[in-house]
Amino acid sequence: MDFSFSEEQTLLRNTIQSFLQDNYDFDSRKAIIQSEDGMSKENWQQLAELGLLGVPFSEADGGLDFGPVETMIVAEEFGKGLVIEPYIQTVVTCGGFLRRASESQRQEHLSKIISGEEIWAFAHAEPQGRFNLSDIKVNASKNNDEYSLNGHKCVVSGAPWAQKLIVSARTSGDQSDKDGISLFIVDKSAEGVSLRDYKTVDGSMASEVTFENVKIDSSSIIGEEGKAYDLIELVVDETIAALCAEAIGAMSVLNDATVEYCKTRKQFGQPIGKFQVLQHRMVDMFMQYEQSVSMTYMVNLKLSEDELERRKAASGAKVQICNASKFIGQSAVQLHGGMGMTDELNVGHYFKRLAMIETQFGNADHHLKKYSSAS
Amino acid sequence: MDLEFTKSDQEFREEVRQFIANNFSQPNASGQNIEKYHEVTSDQMKEGILEWHKTLYKKGWLAPHWPEEYGGVDWSITQRYIWDQECANAGTTPLIPFGLTMLGPVIIAYGNDHQKDWVLKGILSGEDWWCQGYSEPGAGSDLASLRTKAEKVGDHYIVNGHKIWTTLAQYADWMFCLVRTSSDGKPQEGISFLLIDMKTPGIDVKPIITVDGGHEVNEVFLEDVKVPVENLVGEENMGWTIAKFLLGNERTGIAGVARSKKAISRLKEIANAEYNDGKPLMVDPSFNQKVTELEVELTALEYTELRTLAKESKGEGPGAESSILKIKGTEIQQKISELTLEAIGNYASPYLTPLSVRSFGSNYPEVGPDYSQGVAQNYFGMRKTSIYGGSNEIQRNIIAKMVLGL
Numbered sequence: 001m002d003f004s005f006s007e008e009q010t011l012l013r014n015t016i017q018s019f020l021q022d023n024y025d026f027d028s029r030k031a032i033i034q035s036e037d038g039m040s041k042e043n044w045q046q047l048a049e050l051g052l053l054g055v056p057f058s059e060a061d062g063g064l065d066f067g068p069v070e071t072m073i074v075a076e077e078f079g080k081g082l083v084i085e086p087y088i089q090t091v092v093t094c095g096g097f098l099r100r101a102s103e104s105q106r107q108e109h110l111s112k113i114i115s116g117e118e119i120w121a122f123a124h125a126e127p128q129g130r131f132n133l134s135d136i137k138v139n140a141s142k143n144n145d146e147y148s149l150n151g152h153k154c155v156v157s158g159a160p161w162a163q164k165l166i167v168s169a170r171t172s173g174d175q176s177d178k179d180g181i182s183l184f185i186v187d188k189s190a191e192g193v194s195l196r197d198y199k200t201v202d203g204s205m206a207s208e209v210t211f212e213n214v215k216i217d218s219s220s221i222i223g224e225e226g227k228a229y230d231l232i233e234l235v236v237d238e239t240i241a242a243l244c245a246e247a248i249g250a251m252s253v254l255n256d257a258t259v260e261y262c263k264t265r266k267q268f269g270q271p272i273g274k275f276q277v278l279q280h281r282m283v284d285m286f287m288q289y290e291q292s293v294s295m296t297y298m299v300n301l302k303l304s305e306d307e308l309e310r311r312k313a314a315s316g317a318k319v320q321i322c323n324a325s326k327f328i329g330q331s332a333v334q335l336h337g338g339m340g341m342t343d344e345l346n347v348g349h350y351f352k353r354l355a356m357i358e359t360q361f362g363n364a365d366h367h368l369k370k371y372s373s374a375s
Numbered sequence: 376m377d378l379e380f381t382k383s384d385q386e387f388r389e390e391v392r393q394f395i396a397n398n399f400s401q402p403n404a405s406g407q408n409i410e411k412y413h414e415v416t417s418d419q420m421k422e423g424i425l426e427w428h429k430t431l432y433k434k435g436w437l438a439p440h441w442p443e444e445y446g447g448v449d450w451s452i453t454q455r456y457i458w459d460q461e462c463a464n465a466g467t468t469p470l471i472p473f474g475l476t477m478l479g480p481v482i483i484a485y486g487n488d489h490q491k492d493w494v495l496k497g498i499l500s501g502e503d504w505w506c507q508g509y510s511e512p513g514a515g516s517d518l519a520s521l522r523t524k525a526e527k528v529g530d531h532y533i534v535n536g537h538k539i540w541t542t543l544a545q546y547a548d549w550m551f552c553l554v555r556t557s558s559d560g561k562p563q564e565g566i567s568f569l570l571i572d573m574k575t576p577g578i579d580v581k582p583i584i585t586v587d588g589g590h591e592v593n594e595v596f597l598e599d600v601k602v603p604v605e606n607l608v609g610e611e612n613m614g615w616t617i618a619k620f621l622l623g624n625e626r627t628g629i630a631g632v633a634r635s636k637k638a639i640s641r642l643k644e645i646a647n648a649e650y651n652d653g654k655p656l657m658v659d660p661s662f663n664q665k666v667t668e669l670e671v672e673l674t675a676l677e678y679t680e681l682r683t684l685a686k687e688s689k690g691e692g693p694g695a696e697s698s699i700l701k702i703k704g705t706e707i708q709q710k711i712s713e714l715t716l717e718a719i720g721n722y723a724s725p726y727l728t729p730l731s732v733r734s735f736g737s738n739y740p741e742v743g744p745d746y747s748q749g750v751a752q753n754y755f756g757m758r759k760t761s762i763y764g765g766s767n768e769i770q771r772n773i774i775a776k777m778v779l780g781l
Contacts, residue, residue, distance in 0.1 A: 127743070130651050130720045154743070155721045176653055198742055200724040201751045208742055267517035277768055326713075333758045337515050337766065338540045338592075341585045341759050348586030352755060355716070359723050365661050 003297060005073070012070055015050055016077040024081040026346050032084055033203045039085050039161055048116030053091055057099060061110045068238070068300040072245040076296075079249025082346075082353055084204055086119055086158030092242045094120035094166050096235035097183060101222045105185070109164070121162040123153035123186075123209050124232070131362035133232055135176045138211065140169035140184060142218070142225075147171075149184065149192075149214040157360070159207035160197035162188055167211070171226050178229040183222040190214050202353040230307070237314035238303055240361050244296040244321045247357045250350045251289045251324060254332040257347060258282060261336055278335060285331050288324035295320040312374040315367035322364035325354035380453065388457050395465045398430050421504070421546045427468040428501045437499055438475055445483055445491065446499050452684045463633035471543065473505040474498035478551050481568070481621050485609040494570070497549075506544040508552030508571070508595060509618070511537055516769050518553070519562040519615065523597060525554035525569060527604065527611075532556075532569060534600040540763065544580050544593040547573050553618055556611050566614035570606040577601075587756035588726065622765060623697055629764055630704035632677045638711045639670055645718045645746045656718055669710055676703045695777035698770040705760035705767065712757040715750050722747035 005013070023043055032040045047053050055070050057063020064070075071092060078087055090113060098109055112118040129135030138151030149169055159165065165186045173180025186193065192214035195207040223231055259282055262273030272278055299317035302310055329351035333340035340347045358364070380388075431437040439455045441447030450458065475498060482494045497503030514521040523536025534554055544550065550571045557565030571578070577600040583592045609617055643666065646657035656662050680700055716723050722743035741748050761767040775781045 125721045127722075128650050130649065130656075132652050135653070155724055157724075196742060199726045201726040201755070202724065204724075206724060266513075267515060267520070272516075275768075277771075330758060333586075334761060334766075337762050338510070338759075341592075341762065343584040343586060343588070348755070351758075352586060352751075355751070355754070356724055359717075359720065363717060363720075365659070365717075368661070 005069075009070060009073055012066075013073050013077060016052070016074060019046065019050060020077065020081040020083070024083065026349075029082060029084065029203075037161070038199065038205045044085055044119070045116050047085065047087070048114065052087070053116055054114040055091065056095055057110055057114060061099070061106050062114050063110070068241060068303045071238075071242055072296065072300045075242040075245035076249040079246035079251075079353075080253050082203070082250065082349060086121070086161060086204075088239060088242045088246065089122060089158035090118075090120045090162075093122045093235060093239045094164075096238050097122075097166050097222055097231065100231060104219075105222065109185070118163045119158065119161045120164045120166065121156050121159040121207075123156045123159065123165045123167045125154055125156075126152065127154050131366040132176060133236060134178045134181065134229055136168055136170045136181050137175055138167065138169045140171050140182060140216070142171065145218045147184065147216045147218065147221075149186065149211040149216055151211055153209045153211075155200075155206045156209050157200075157204065157206045159188075159195060159209060160205040164188060165193075165209065166222070167209075168228065168232060173226070180226045181228045181232065182225050183228040183231070184216050185220040185222065186211075186214065186216060190216075200356065202356040203349065233311065234307075236361055237299075237310055240314045240318050241296070241299045241303055243357050243360055244292070244299060244317045247321045247325055247354060248289065248292050248296050250354050250357075251292060251328045254328055254347065254350045254354075255282070255285050255289055258285065258332045258335050261339075265337075272335075281331055281335065285328050288327050292321055292324040308374050312371055315362075315371040315374065318362060318367040319364050319371060322358045322367070325358050329354040380457075384453050384457065387454055388461065391458055391461045394434065394436075395461055395467065398434070399427060399465055399467050401466075401468075417545065424468060424471065424546075425501050425504075428470055431470075432499055432501060437470075438479060440476070441479055441483065441495075445479075445495050452681070452688045455684070456681065459633040460636070463637040466637065469634075471504065473507050473542070473547075473551075474503065476624060477507060477621050478505050480624050481551070481608065481617055484620065485568075485617055489605070490570075490608065503548045504543070504546050506541050506547035506550045506573075506595075508538040508541060508550045510540045512539050516766055518618070519566065521553055521555060521562075521566065523552070523554050525556050525567060525602070527556070530604050532602045532604060532607070534569070534571065534597045534602055536597050538595040538597070539592075540583075541580075541593045541595045542591055544573070544595055545582065545590070547580075549573060550595065551608075553614050556614075563615040565612055566618065567611050568608040568614040568617045569602055570608065571597075571600065571602050575600050575602070585756065585759070587752040589752070589756065623694075629760075630676060630680045630700040631708055632673065632680055632704070635673055635704070635707050635711060636677075638708070638715070639666070639673065641746070642666060642711060642715050642718060645715060648744065648746065649718055649720060662714075662717070665714055669707065669714065672703070673707050676700070676707060679703070695773050698765075698773045701764060702767050702770045708760055709757045712750075712754040716754040719743075719747040719750050723751045726752070 023046065051064055052074060054063035055066045055074060059065045075088060095113060098106060113120065126135065126137055128137065138149070138153060140147040140149045149167065151169070153167065165188055167184045167186050168181055169184060170180055171182045192212040194210050197205060197207045200206050222228065262278055262282065263271050265272050295317040299313045302313035332347050333351050336345065336347050339345050342348060428437065436448055438446055439448045439450045439458060443449045479495060479498055482490055486494060498505065509518060511521050511523060523534065523538060525532040525534045536554070538552065550573055552569045552571050553566055554569050555565050556567040559565060577598040579596040581594045581596065582590045583594060584590055585592065643657060646662060646666065647655045649656040651659050683696060683700065725742045727741055
């Protein structure tokens with residue numbers, strides 16, 4: 001048993017840290033969010049040049065052939081920098097699907113992701129479906145060699161920047177059947193695809209995407225028709241593992257900032273960190289963080305295990321991360337007092353990102369149930 | 376001891392309900408067609424916030440907690456309770472508390488006849504919008520360490536300093552302000568309570584944008600601001616006594632029971648409309664339990680508040696117990712905002728318009744169900760409630776010291 005990082009992994013971490021140091025201080029991030037694009041295409045190109053957009057892909061596909069631990073490192077560091085650019089959406093989620101796609105699909109698409117030419121988004125959630133992965137009403141009906149796609153996907157993270165979407169749709173069965181769900185690669189510019197883009201509360205962007213008789217060639221289906229559910233669950237678990245890593249990155253910044261603030265902020269003639277009630281609160285924040293790191297390592301090490309074990313690991317980790325995100329986010333604001341409420345200080349921005357990670361791909365209640373049913 | 380409403384209480388409820396139905400409308404509900412939030416001007420915002428205030432002023436129902444001789448209303452605590460409930464149910468615009476709840480009672484208790492005349496009249500008519508100059512960058516929880524200085528020169532005080540977290544100062548005509556007039560003795564002993572005209576040269580109001588995207592709080596810079604000595608309330612250096620009196624009053628209003636009840640019923644509506652695995656979220660056992668526990672806790676707070684009000688009506692002023700109302704009231708408000716965020720699921724994340732503009736009635740095109748609008752921003756914004764008005768840590772210290780004698 002060994003929880004240490006290899007030299008190569010440490011090098012990867014250092015690379016990302018120096019990239020963030022040079023390009024992603026809090027003011028630069030703010031400028032990126034306020035820019036017309038809402039993200040930085042230059043940063044995206046730099047990520048490509050550093051090889052980071054190829055982390056999980058095989059050498060044959062042009063990637064670095066790294067595993068979950070390396071993805072975890074990237075996501076954790078991005079969490080520390082509150083990176084806006086849609087890395088998890090493109091590389092971990094959509095990349096996760098494409099890694100398992102056909103030879104010809106991998107050849108056609110992966111090089112464009114790795115080179116930074118294309119951003120991808122996963123259009124899955126629907127207004128009625130909440131966090132249930134099989135509650136799918138968007139419909140794809142087959143006519144000869146073509147599918148016709150209709151319906152509405154909600155809060156598609158990163159979609160405003162994307163060129164391609166991976167869309168889950170029902171090709172048979174009832175609304176919440178696991179059977180009968182298929183995955184399609186859809187060009188965002190295809191006729192009948194319309195987007196309502198908007199900012200999100202954590203500084204990112206998302207879209208409401210509607211499909212109206214969008215024609216899709218049957219060569220654009222990922223895997224077998226109607227059999228996508230297991231793959232969706234696998235890739236969502238991988239996404240959850242990366243989100244957990246992003247969260248612990250954000251938590252570590254909040255905890256450090258809070259301890260530092262309490263050491264320097266003076267009231268009643270002493271640093272407020274001398275007050276025991278605040279000390280205990282910070283100790284609880286620290287413990288929540290450590291427990292979250294443990295669960296994040298655990299889930300990333302178990303992603304390749306059998307399905308039941310993997311699902312349990314992902315749901316368990318997400319429960320811990322949701323609870324810790326809430327506690328640490330709220331506590332960091334509270335201990336910073338009014339300053340924690342300001343847009344000017346970074347604390348509130350980490351708090352908001354953590355609050356959104358809580359809901360992404362299922363909150364604590366949802367994953368408690370999943371964990372229980374996998375036990 | 377009894378909990379019954381009398382027949383006249385019930386008639387009162389009917390009267391009040393009718394009055395609200397006939398006289399309250401959401402600001403701008405049918406007014407200008409404001410498509411883009413940045414088109415809402417500061418004057419329109421102020422006007423919108425004051426609409427309900429002015430309606431109540433005309434009716435004479437604006438200040439139920441003031442003595443009748445000063446423009447208050449002779450309502451029993453039951454009637455005040457009914458009034459709060461009916462206003463919350465109808466979702467009336469919250470009244471701005473700085474004049475009505477905070478300064479008014481201070482002037483009634485400590486002001487001279489001249490101040491009682493002009494200050495109270497201006498508060499009631501809505502002509503004078505007041506803001507609260509208490510906190511400073513170095514004096515938050517430790518308010519007594521404040522350093523904004525007032526020096527007496529002839530018949531004026533010359534004020535220099537820096538106030539922060541000044542809520543809605545951008546609309547204020549006047550500020551009641553704690554200033555240091557002496558550095559002798561304990562820090563509490565050299566503080567005075569001054570009324571400052573915001574139009575006086577040397578005052579600069581700078582906005583602070585908060586995590587919910589709103590502009591509610593400000594920094595107020597004061598440089599050689601001339602304040603006539605007749606604007607001192609009470610004696611020089613007795614400001615701390617007044618400040619504590621005011622904070623005690625602030626805390627009783629802060630429980631927000633009626634509005635929390637309304638917010639819980641809204642939360643239930645949302646949870647009934649949201650689906651979770653094919654069933655309404657509200658029937659999900661774990662979600663249902665969280666909402667129910669909150670409701671029980673709110674009921675406990677309701678009766679704690681009623682007990683406090685009953686004591687108050689017998690002339691026993693709000694004591695340190697009012698800290699309970701602040702702590703539990705804000706914790707419940709925060710928890711409601713948290714569960715509402717949880718209820719709306721994926722639609723937590725769209726950010727479209729600042730909350731302050733939304734409450735004004737902007738019709739900027741939205742995303743997702745109507746009830747999801749602004750929910751996340753409200754959750755972020757509600758974090759301030761355990762910080763302001765004396766943080767909840769400070770409130771616990773007050774109870775430990777003043778009530779438990781620790």
